[in-house]
Amino acid sequence: MTEIQNTESTIPTEQSQVEETLTANVLRSFEDCQDPRLKQLMQGLVKHLHAFIRDVRLTEEEWNKAIEFLTAVGHITDDRRQEFILLSDVLGASMQTINVNNAAYKDATEATVFGPFFVDDAPEIPIGGDIAGGAPGQPCWVEGTVTDTDGNPVPNARIEVWEADEDGFYDVQYTDDRVAGRAHLFSDQDGQYSFWGLTPTPYPIPHDGPVGQLLEATGRSPMRASHLHFMVTAPECRTLVTHIFVTGDELLKYDTVFGVKQSLVKDFVEQPAGTPTPDGRALGDATWAKARFDIVLAPAGT
Ligand code: BEZ
Numbered sequence: 416m417t418e419i420q421n422t423e424s425t426i427p428t429e430q431s432q433v434e435e436t437l438t439a440n441v442l443r444s445f446e447d448c449q450d451p452r453l454k455q456l457m458q459g460l461v462k463h464l465h466a467f468i469r470d471v472r473l474t475e476e477e478w479n480k481a482i483e484f485l486t487a488v489g490h491i492t493d494d495r496r497q498e499f500i501l502l503s504d505v506l507g508a509s510m511q512t513i514n515v516n517n518a519a520y521k522d523a524t525e526a527t528v529f530g531p532f533f534v535d536d537a538p539e540i541p542i543g544g545d546i547a548g549g550a551p552g553q554p555c556w557v558e559g560t561v562t563d564t565d566g567n568p569v570p571n572a573r574i575e576v577w578e579a580d581e582d583g584f585y586d587v588q589y590t591d592d593r594v595a596g597r598a599h600l601f602s603d604q605d606g607q608y609s610f611w612g613l614t615p616t617p618y619p620i621p622h623d624g625p626v627g628q629l630l631e632a633t634g635r636s637p638m639r640a641s642h643l644h645f646m647v648t649a650p651e652c653r654t655l656v657t658h659i660f661v662t663g664d665e666l667l668k669y670d671t672v673f674g675v676k677q678s679l680v681k682d683f684v685e686q687p688a689g690t691p692t693p694d695g696r697a698l699g700d701a702t703w704a705k706a707r708f709d710i711v712l713a714p715a716g717t
């Protein structure tokens with residue numbers, strides 16, 4: 416493999432001074448910014464961006480290519496497709512922002528990426544209801560509790576759940592306006608909840624655009640580890656955006672958006688055909704699975 420050298424250390428002092436002077440001038444141009452946070456953000460961005468350009472000795476051709484790439488990301492983005500978020504996801508920027516903003520608090524459940532497939536007005540189902548809406552896949556009973564970090568049940572927490580079908584597509588990726596594989600429900604007075612979903616299966620993030628080309632060019636896979644999304648909201652609690660992953664999934668180590676956290680990996684235990692279901696649902700000769708996810712919400716403002 417050809418080793419590409421960082422040449423910064425071999426740059427003549429005069430050249431270095433030219434480059435440093437420019438960075439200092441640009442930093443100074445934000446000095447009078449009246450909004451202190453905006454000033455901090457812009458000066459931090461310039462500092463790191465200039466350091467990157469100097470560090471890799473960016474060529475003009477590469478700079479042009481980067482502009483073309485970002486232009487393509489903009490062109491493919493519309494109301495249904497957000498390629499910038501996808502780019503942020505595959506660069507680990509989404510996950511790092513989540514890490515920075517969701518510091519560990521006692522035993523609160525960890526957060527992970529939101530992804531582009533959440534829909535605001537998913538149907539409400541009762542506890543024990545089915546989110547599948549006809550989506551194909553192995554039925555999976557999911558149950559658990561919602562508690563606060565002192566162990567008290569959180570009744571009436573709003574639990575949004577969404578997932579891809581067994582073919583690896585979310586309902587919004589089909590063109591027929593179906594609503595499937597998503598719903599919301601509320602925890603009961605003891606903080607308990609349960610629903611029927613589908614056993615999660617792995618799927619690729621949308622990779623037919625510039626982000627897909629970037630993954631291809633860099634030898635990276637577009638696959639996400641199998642998962643089931645949750646967003647949980649309750650008064651006086653920090654909103655939790657997370658998913659659960661499947662024990663034993665080979666993709667756990669390679670999730671292309673770096674969303675996997677060990678605490679979120681759960682056993683999805685397959686039940687042989689004919690095993691009685693928790694709510695008496697008749698599944699004929701189909702197998703089904705069972706998973707438990709106890710959700711702990713941090714206090715708001717933590
Ligand atoms: C998802 O899990 O739905 C997702 C997350 C990041 C990028 C693409 C998809």
Ligand code: FE
Pocket residue numbers: 530532578579642644
């Ligand atoms: Fe997803």
